[in-house]
Amino acid sequence: MADAAKPDLDDLLLADHERGFELLPGEVYWRDRYGWLLDQGYQLSQRYHPKWVPSWETNKSLVPGLTLDSQVLPNARVIDATRTKDQTPVILKLVESAQSPEEVDILGYFSQAPISSDPRNHICPLLDILRRPEDEGQTIVVLPVLRPYDNPDFDTIGEALDFLRQILEGFTFLHEHRVAHRDVRSENLMLDPTGMYPAKFFVWTPNMKADYSGPIQPRYMRTERGPKYYIIDFGFSKQFNSEELPPSEIPMAASDPTIPELNDPKPCDPFPIDVYTVGNLILTDFIEGKPWNIEYKGRRGFDFLLPLVNTMVSVEPSERPSMKEALDKFNEIVGTQTPWTLRSRALPKDKEPLLTRVPAEVNHWKRRLWYITRRLPPIPVHKVKEDKTPKAPAESD
Numbered sequence: 001m002a003d004a005a006k007p008d009l010d011d012l013l014l015a016d017h018e019r020g021f022e023l024l025p026g027e028v029y030w031r032d033r034y035g036w037l038l039d040q041g042y043q044l045s046q047r048y049h050p051k052w053v054p055s056w057e058t059n060k061s062l063v064p065g066l067t068l069d070s071q072v073l074p075n076a077r078v079i080d081a082t083r084t085k086d087q088t089p090v091i092l093k094l095v096e097s098a099q100s101p102e103e104v105d106i107l108g109y110f111s112q113a114p115i116s117s118d119p120r121n122h123i124c125p126l127l128d129i130l131r132r133p134e135d136e137g138q139t140i141v142v143l144p145v146l147r148p149y150d151n152p153d154f155d156t157i158g159e160a161l162d163f164l165r166q167i168l169e170g171f172t173f174l175h176e177h178r179v180a181h182r183d184v185r186s187e188n189l190m191l192d193p194t195g196m197y198p199a200k201f202f203v204w205t206p207n208m209k210a211d212y213s214g215p216i217q218p219r220y221m222r223t224e225r226g227p228k229y230y231i232i233d234f235g236f237s238k239q240f241n242s243e244e245l246p247p248s249e250i251p252m253a254a255s256d257p258t259i260p261e262l263n264d265p266k267p268c269d270p271f272p273i274d275v276y277t278v279g280n281l282i283l284t285d286f287i288e289g290k291p292w293n294i295e296y297k298g299r300r301g302f303d304f305l306l307p308l309v310n311t312m313v314s315v316e317p318s319e320r321p322s323m324k325e326a327l328d329k330f331n332e333i334v335g336t337q338t339p340w341t342l343r344s345r346a347l348p349k350d351k352e353p354l355l356t357r358v359p360a361e362v363n364h365w366k367r368r369l370w371y372i373t374r375r376l377p378p379i380p381v382h383k384v385k386e387d388k389t390p391k392a393p394a395e396s397d
Contacts (some may be wrong), residue, residue, distance in 0.1 A: 021054070021064040023047070026076020029094070033132065040130050042081045042092060042142070045069065068212040071204060080145070080203040083127075089200060089210070090127060091143040100235035104129065104139050106179060107234060115177070122170025124190070124232045146190035147206045149229055150285075152218050155367070157301050158342035158378035159222040161334055163191075164282060164305075166229045166382070168327040171278055174231065175323045178245065180270035182236040184277035185255035186285060190232055193218070195225040223371055226380030238270070246271070256280055260315045272317035275326060279312025289349065297349040301341065308333060334379075342378035343368050 023031060030037075031048045038044075046052060047069040055069050056062040064070040073079055077094045095103050110116065110123035128142035149167075154160040167189055174181060181188075193201075198219045200210035209216045236254050240247045248267040251259060256277045261268050282305060284290045289297035308329050314320045321329065345364050352360070371378075 021070040021072065024072055024076065027073055029076065030073075030079050030092075036132055037081065037092070037130070037140075038084070041084050042090065042130075043084050044079065044081050047071075048079075066212070068202070071202070071212065074204055083142075089145045089203070091145055091203065092130075093141050093143060095139045095141055095235070097137045097139070102238055103234040104141060106237055106239055107141060109177070109239070118173070120169050120173040122166055122228070122230050123174065123234075124230045143232075144192070145203055146230060146232070147193050147201070149186070149189040149191045151191070151206055152196075154299075154346040155221045155364070156223065156342065156378065157337075157344050157346050159380055160286065160299070160302070160346045161337075161342070162222065162226065162380045162382075163189075163229055164286075165327070165330060165334070165379075167231070168278070168323065168330055170229070170231050171274060172323040172327050175271055175274070178240045178242065179234075180238055180240070180247070180249075181231065181234065181274050182238065182252050182270055183233060183254040184274060184281060186281060188231060188233045188255075189281075190230045192228045192230060194227070196220050196222070196227060221367065222380045223367075223376055223378075226382040228382050261317065269317065271323070272320045275312050275320045275323055276314075276317075278323070279309050279320075279326070283309050283313060295350075300347045300349055301344055304333060304337065305330070339378050343371070 027048065030044055031050060031052075034044055034048050034050055045068065052069070054064065055067050056064045079092050081090055081092050082088070083090050097104075104126075107124065107126040108129070110121055111126040115121060116125065124143055124146070126141055127144065130140040130142065132138070132140075149163055154163070171181065171184075196218045197216060199216060201216050202208040202210050202212055205212075207215055236252055238247075238249070246269045249270050250267055251261040251265055251270070251273055253259075253262055253265075258280060259273055259276055261273055282302075284298070286302040287298050287306065287309065308326060311319065311321055311329075312326055345361075
């Protein structure tokens with residue numbers, strides 16, 4: 001009897017490669033709820049259809065990893081979907097009450113009128129609430145599609161300052177309503193790119209088109225289409241009653257391990273911790289760079305914020321300003337900056353190669369002169385639109 005033909009090595013490698021794009025265990029959760037979500041008015045991508053056949057199996061010219069249906073979820077608790085009634089892209093987030101007991105309530109609180117229409121409100125809008133009777137203790141919240149706050153990167157110092165002002169304003173508003181966020185980090189600050197891009201983008205790789213057919217670039221800079229920034233992820237957050245102020249809680253070791261209160265974790269006020277983490281985010285993202293990422297050394301031109309940031313990251317909580325005081329001081333400092341400074345490039349501190357620096361500078365000056373001619377302010381202006389966001393249904397007793 002002849003020996004069976006040995007499998008080709010290339011075929012084995014290809015099969016192993018393709019197995020890397022099968023549904024992950026966490027993605028199975030969404031596949032199993034595909035039909036129910038469709039009944040609720042939300043359609044998942046083809047990858048999560050119960051009868052999904054990978055596109056590269058039916059079209060051998062396609063390569064897994066380069067197709068839309070081979071993109072795995074970076075976080076199994078969050079998935080992209082389409083609202084069927086108007087084809088709006090949305091995000092579905094699984095919230096488990098045992099782990100995040102106040103997230104749904106906090107999102108709902110800030111999404112109800114009249115709070116939702118306050119221009120200082122930078123809390124991610126809640127579009128809908130879904131609960132499947134069989135999934136006790138689980139809620140799926142529907143949220144808008146947003147981008148990382150620095151994608152695309154800032155063109156000018158003025159654009160970056162607009163982001164910082166909005167975020168300080170948002171946390172001030174949060175604190176005014178007695179909510180401590182307790183998980184401040186870059187990944188929880190997002191950009192609404194409405195008006196900036198010519199087409200929809202793929203949520204998990206925002207520099208790609210929605211169908212993953214190629215890259216996508218913004219049509220307008222922030223200076224031309226002043227965006228709004230949002231605070232997300234309230235899984236660790238807590239809203240206090242007026243009689244509980246000032247609160248006393250064990251500090252949470254969430255995202256920032258440098259929080260001084262963690263050195264002696266006893267009950268303390270979480271609001272100054274928010275101030276510290278926002279200040280440290282400004283310090284690491286814009287001024288000094290990130291100690292855990294030696295390749296990123298911060299951005300040039302933001303050292304004038306150090307007097308404010310240094311007080312925000314004081315070791316002693318009592319020496320830190322309130323979030324409102326930090327916002328007021330920020331506005332005061334920014335008010336002293338010249339238009340020349342505000343319109344300057346927001347460059348990383350790494351040395352820019354000459355071959356790219358020269359054309360980048362030329363293009364920047366062209367845009368700068370064009371903005372001045374059009375009388376566009378150096379700090380973008382976000383136009384407040386009428387709030388037409390569908391509100392989440394009220395919670396039943």
